[in-house]
């Protein structure tokens with residue numbers, strides 16, 4: 260590791276330089292701030308150790324100059340005893356730490372090592388954040404159908420505003436993904452995205468979870484605790500499954516939305532936060548308000564901007580792209596073809612579990628499949644079966660000439676046709692044991708010719 264040491268005290272430089280070199284560091288020394296900056300731009304420096312008070316430019320100037328351009332380098336300030344305030348100010352300006360003169364070798368090493376470690380973590384953290392933001396870009400979502408494109412168009416707009424957003428849609432349609440994408444495409448993306456899954460929190464704890472509490476507010480409140488609203492300050496709060504929120508909390512939530520302030524439980528201090536609220540539910544909130552289970556005023560407050568994600572069965576144009584997307588994801592980038600028969604069955608299936616169900620279906624098919632193609636055998640039977648042929652159609656009663664006997668005859672014949680005369684498979688299709696099938700075939704005198 261290469262340390263740039265800047266201090267006008269020539270003797271001190273000698274001592275520190277010697278100590279650091281002994282520990283295996285490479286050391287470059289400067290006695291003026293400007294010389295330090297010049298050397299920094301010429302060499303590949305990992306750590307800058309600079310005195311604050313120097314005759315030409317100060318250590319703070321050095322710090323600001325370097326930090327403006329370089330986030331990677333570790334910068335540690337050396338302060339004289341009694342000027343710790345300066346040093347604290349410097350940390351706010353981007354220094355990693357400071358060390359007060361006089362200091363020993365061990366102390367110096369400790370400060371350097373800790374600062375190097377922390378900066379590395381911080382950079383990793385930034386990278387992760389960028390990666391996350393990339394993952395939740397709207398561009399990453401599969402939206403081919405006109406219906407979804409409209410939703411995304413509106414989502415982009417609300418991401419630039421502070422408006423409260425209500426995301427509606429059946430289970431598995433992508434409500435949480437949309438909420439995250441809104442956050443990571445908004446100016447709040449560097450601030451927290453906090454999720455509250457309403458039904459998973461016990462009723463007696465939800466207020467404290469949202470608004471926080473002070474010590475002694477209730478039995479078990481052993482210390483002050485911030486609520487999710489405070490934790491989300493500057494960022495986004497996502498209230499998932501809001502249809503399950505209990506009455507008393509609904510009232511408090513309404514107040515926060517109206518007045519933008521609240522108190523922690525057991526405290527009278529008023530807290531104000533800057534939070535964009537996103538809420539989601541798969542319930543029909545309008546219906547719940549009619550039934551008196553959800554406050555109407557809260558419903559209107561929440562649905563300033565409603566975004567409704569249509570169920571997958573109403574946007575089947577999205578299916579081929581989603582299939583490709585999930586194959587890429589689970590196949591680690593490999594492009595595995597899907598048989599036309601499978602794609603056809605996907606188009607005909609009604610997808611009650613929406614995108615999550617499709618995602619699981621693809622993951623499963625890739626695990627079970629040969630690795631070279633997804634074929635109809637890798638798809639669960641309730642999806643690969645065509646509903647028109649086994650379901651609804653058969654259950655319509657004709658006006659005349661109907662009998663149960665006739666229907667049973669037809670069903671058994673159909674099953675035998677489908678299984679090409681294989682009795683075990685025909686029995687399987689009818690979900691009856693083979694001996695029952697044989698008995699009925701005999702009873703109705705059904706003989707199947709291959």
Ligand SMILES: Nc1ncnc2c1ncn2[C@@H]1O[C@H](COP(=O)(O)OP(=O)(O)OP(=O)(O)O)[C@@H](O)[C@H]1O
Pocket residue numbers: 399400401402428429430431432433434435436437541584614615618
């Ligand atoms: N448009 C899309 N493109 C790619 N993946 C999607 C899309 N929509 C949803 N998904 C994926 O589908 C899965 C389900 O999405 P998500 O959890 O956001 O749904 P949800 O509506 O919150 O479901 P639930 O109501 O069950 O909580 C996730 O793995 C998500 O990444």
Ligand SMILES: [Mg+2]
Pocket residue numbers: 434435499
């Ligand atoms: Mg969800």
